[in-house]
Each structure stands twice: as C-alpha cells, then as structure tokens.
Amino acid sequence: xxxxxxxxxxxxxxxxxxxxxxxxxxxxxxxxxxxxxxxxxxxxxxxxxxxxxxxxxxxxxxxxxxxxxxxxxxxxxxxxxxxxxxxxxxxxxxxxxxxxxxxxxxxxxxxxxxxxxxxxxxxxxxxxxxxxxxxxxxxxxxxxxxxxxxxxxxxxxxxxxxxxxxxxxxxxxxxxxxxxxxxxxxxxxxxxxxxxxxxxxxxxxxxxxxxxxxxxxxxxxxxxxxxxxxxxxxxxxxxxxxxxxxxxxxxxxxxxxxxxxxxxxxxxxxxxxxxxxxxxxxxxxxxxxxxxxxxxxxxxxxxxxxxxxxxxxxxxxxxxxxxxxxxxxxxxxxxxxxxxxxxxxxxxxxxxxxxxxxxxxxxxxxxxxxxxxxxxxxxxxxxxxxxxxxxxxxxxxxxxxxxxxxxxxxxxxxxxxxxxxxxxxxxxxxxxxxxxxxxxxxxxxxxxxxxxxxxxxxxxxxxxxxxxxxxx
Numbered sequence: 001x002x003x004x005x006x007x008x009x010x011x012x013x014x015x016x017x018x019x020x021x022x023x024x025x026x027x028x029x030x031x032x033x034x035x036x037x038x039x040x041x042x043x044x045x046x047x048x049x050x051x052x053x054x055x056x057x058x059x060x061x062x063x064x065x066x067x068x069x070x071x072x073x074x075x076x077x078x079x080x081x082x083x084x085x086x087x088x089x090x091x092x093x094x095x096x097x098x099x100x101x102x103x104x105x106x107x108x109x110x111x112x113x114x115x116x117x118x119x120x121x122x123x124x125x126x127x128x129x130x131x132x133x134x135x136x137x138x139x140x141x142x143x144x145x146x147x148x149x150x151x152x153x154x155x156x157x158x159x160x161x162x163x164x165x166x167x168x169x170x171x172x173x174x175x176x177x178x179x180x181x182x183x184x185x186x187x188x189x190x191x192x193x194x195x196x197x198x199x200x201x202x203x204x205x206x207x208x209x210x211x212x213x214x215x216x217x218x219x220x221x222x223x224x225x226x227x228x229x230x231x232x233x234x235x236x237x238x239x240x241x242x243x244x245x246x247x248x249x250x251x252x253x254x255x256x257x258x259x260x261x262x263x264x265x266x267x268x269x270x271x272x273x274x275x276x277x278x279x280x281x282x283x284x285x286x287x288x289x290x291x292x293x294x295x296x297x298x299x300x301x302x303x304x305x306x307x308x309x310x311x312x313x314x315x316x317x318x319x320x321x322x323x324x325x326x327x328x329x330x331x332x333x334x335x336x337x338x339x340x341x342x343x344x345x346x347x348x349x350x351x352x353x354x355x356x357x358x359x360x361x362x363x364x365x366x367x368x369x370x371x372x373x374x375x376x377x378x379x380x381x382x383x384x385x386x387x388x389x390x391x392x393x394x395x396x397x398x399x400x401x402x403x404x405x406x407x408x409x410x411x412x413x414x415x416x417x418x419x420x421x422x423x424x425x426x427x428x429x430x431x432x433x434x435x436x437x438x439x440x441x442x443x444x445x446x447x448x449x450x451x452x453x454x455x456x457x458x459x460x461x462x463x464x465x466x467x468x469x470x471x472x
Contacts, residue, residue, distance in 0.1 A: 018233050021210055023153065026161075028208060039195045043188075064227060069391060074305065100368075106365065129344055168249070180256070212297065266283055310332065
C-alpha cells in the first residue's frame with residue numbers, strides 16, 4: 001500500500017490464503033444447504049447444485065483475473081469502480097456487504113444449535129453472541145494470528161467431513177436418497193421445476209463467500225502467484241466436499257426429517273451410530289470447527305469490505321480506522337458484529353415471508369452474492385474492452401466463453417431468487433437505494449475516493465479512456 005491512505009500489513013502466505021478460501025465457505029457443508037431439500041427434494045436439489053457448482057467454477061476462473069490485476073481490500077467494489085465509476089463500485093460494494101454481514105449471524109445460530117446438542121441447557125442464542133465476541137476479538141488481534149487459526153480449523157473441519165462420510169457409509173442406501181427425491185415425488189414432473197429454482201439460494205450456500213479471498217489481497221505476500229493457486233485449489237476442494245456431504249447425509253434415512261434444521265449432519269449420523277456414540281460427539285465438537293472457520297473468515301471478509309468502502313468515502317470515515325499497533329480494521333469488525341448480534345436477538349421473534357429467520361438470512365446473503373457476481377463479471381468484460389493493456393498476471397481461460405457461462409447462470413439465478421423471494425428482494429433493493437442516495441450525497445461533497453489510491457488510479461484510467469475515445 002502507498003502512504004496516501006490507511007494500509008494493511010502484507011503477511012499472508014499461499015497456504016494461509018487456501019485456508020481462508022475453504023474456511024470462508026466450509027460451514028456451508030455443515031448446515032444451510034438442507035433447506036434446499038425442502039424446496040426441491042434430494043434429486044431436484046442435486047440438479048440445482050450441479051448448475052451452481054458450474055457457475056462457481058467458471059466464476060472463480062474469471063474473478064481471479066480481476067483479483068490479481070487489481071489487488072484491493074474492497075475486492076468487487078474496486079473492480080466495479082474501475083470499470084463503471086464510483087456508483088458502480090457502490091453497487092458492488094453494497095451487494096458484497098449484504099452477503100458478508102448477513103452470513104455470520106446465520107452461521108452463529110448454527111454454532112449455537114450444534115452446542116445445544118452437547119449442552120441442552122445452553123441457549124443457542126447466547127452461544128451465538130458469545131461466538132461473535134470471541135471471534136471479533138481474535139480478528140482484532142492481528143491478521144496473521146487470525147489467518148493461522150483459520151488454516152488450522154479449516155484442515156480439522158475437512159478431516160471431520162471425511163470422517164462423517166466414512167462413519168455413515170455403513171448405513172448408506174441410494175434408495176433412501178432417491179425416495180421422493182423429485183420435490184416429494186418418485187418421478188420427475190413439471191411441478192418440481194419451481195422447486196429446483198427456489199432451491200438456488202441454498203445451493204449457493206455450499207460455495208458462498210469463496211470470493212472473500214479477494215478482500216485479503218492487500219495482506220498477501222506475492223498476490224499475483226498465490227491468489228490463483230488458492231482460488232483454484234479452494235473451489236475444487238469445496239466442490240468435492242459439497243457433493244460428498246449432501247449425498248451421504250441424504251442416504252442414511254428419511255431425508256425429509258433433516259430438511260429444515262440447522263444441524264443436519266449430527267442428526268444424520270445419529271441414525272447410524274445412535275445418540276450416545278462417541279462418533280456423534282466427535283462430529284459435534286469437530287463439526288463446530290467448520291462453522292467456526294467460516295464464521296471467523298467471514299468476519300475477516302466483512303471487516304475489509306466495510307474498511308474499503310469507508311476508506312473510499314462511501315461509508316462514514318470512522319469505519320476505516322486501523323488499530324495503531326495491531327494494524328487491523330477494528331472499528332469495521334465491531335460495526336459488522338453489532339448488526340449480526342441484532343439479527344441473532346431477532347431470530348425468535350421475526351419471520352420473513354413465512355420462512356425462519358435463518359433461512360431468510362441465507363437467502364438475503366445469497367441475493368447479495370449473486371448480485372455481486374453479475375456486477376463483477378460485467379466489470380471483467382468492460383475492463384477487457386476499455387483497458388486491454390491492464391496488467392493481468394492471471395488470464396481467464398477460454399475467454400469469453402468461461403465468464404459468459406458464469407454470467408448466464410448467475411443472471412438466471414438472480415431472476416429466480418427475486419421471483420421466489422419477492423419480499424426479501426424488495427428489502428434488498430430498498431437498502432441498496434437508501435445507501436445509494438447516501439453515497440451520491442457524499443460524492444457530491446467530494447468525499448468519495450480522495451483517500452483511496454486505487455480509486456484515484458481508477459478515475460485517472462477512466463479519464464484516459466474517455467479522452468482516447470473522444471479523440472477517435
């Protein structure tokens with residue numbers, strides 16, 4: 001970083017980055033996805049998940065080009081700013097902020113549900129708030145400490161998912177997985193199509209937040225080499241775990257009984273080994289590490305997004321404060337945590353569009369994610385056209401086919417989520433408009449971009465492109 005704005009310390013290795021990439025997402029293998037069974041059935045949801053896996057794989061190959069060309073704590077906010085100007089950056093930044101701020105309370109509630117299996121007298125909500133306090137403190141303590149912790153718990157969480165598959169394999173029966181697998185029916189029908197589309201947010205949950213690696217780009221040693229390796233290894237790891245976990249969990253009994261709960265893996269294992277088995281207790285304790293890995297990693301992600309938006313002037317400047325000794329964005333960490341804790345305390349009193357609050361939070365987070373993917377892919381296409389000489393250490397393979405596939409699936413997913421979740425989509429849109437008005441007012445006062453070196457370079461690049469086009 002230059003000295004013209006607040007800086008973050010470069011101390012992360014490639015292994016740290018892979019740990020962050022997988023750790024950000026791995027809680028999606030432990031809970032959240034099973035709500036998709038309630039919408040589409042096991043086989044219908046399998047189709048949804050395959051399509052979303054293709055989208056994420058092609059998206060990551062495309063997104064890596066942007067991340068390595070423009071390493072910035074704002075991630076998609078920086079790419080869209082470069083491509084479309086400050087308000088384009090705001091749109092991407094808002095969508096990313098919704099994704100990363102609303103995912104942690106859902107994960108925290110799942111942590112509480114897992115602890116409740118071991119300690120029935122412990123309130124899930126109390127445990128969730130306690131998790132916020134502990135992991136906000138850990139993130140404030142320093143990025144190297146935080147990333148090393150993330151790597152360790154991610155490796156343990158992966159091992160535990162493999163143990164889960166091995167233990168429940170003794171009760172595996174494909175007939176259990178396929179029974180009523182087409183939205184409750186044994187054969188495909190036109191009635192299941194709606195369920196396949198309605199299940200999209202829960203398939204996204206399998207992979208949601210892997211793009212958060214981009215928000216650690218300012219803190220990575222040699223980002224041009226390590227980021228592509230971390231992304232590609234991460235998406236392959238997650239795809240294998242997602243399909244394995246879902247298939248093994250659904251094949252050990254009546255999948256309908258675990259389609260609307262926050263702890264599907266312990267409940268699936270209980271059918272095979274019994275409620276008093278040591279394997280079950282091992283799953284609960286080590287399984288918590290998967291939730292903790294994502295929870296901790298997403299706190300890291302949302303704090304960098306808040307920090308980047310505040311440094312750029314799109315949020316109040318105070319949110320960009322960096323701890324003078326620890327060099328972490330401590331105010332941004334605390335601000336995002338306050339929103340999450342408020343959501344946790346609303347869990348038992350709020351339902352949205354007839355869904356439990358956890359399911360609604362998952363949907364809201366997924367809506368933010370898919371909106372950001374569309375904007376990022378549009379940024380890739382525009383920057384290829386307007387800045388062909390931009391340094392690109394990693395080039396998207398088979399361009400433009402790979403990003404076009406990702407964009408097509410993302411657009412279909414966005415339309416489906418809006419159609420099946422109109423109230424949540426309306427809340428998302430209202431928040432975006434309100435924030436856009438605030439950002440526009442700050443832009444008119446000259447408060448946007450003045451302290452962010454990359455935004456200044458983006459403005460210079462846009463001016464150069466405009467001048468070149470005007471001279472033709």
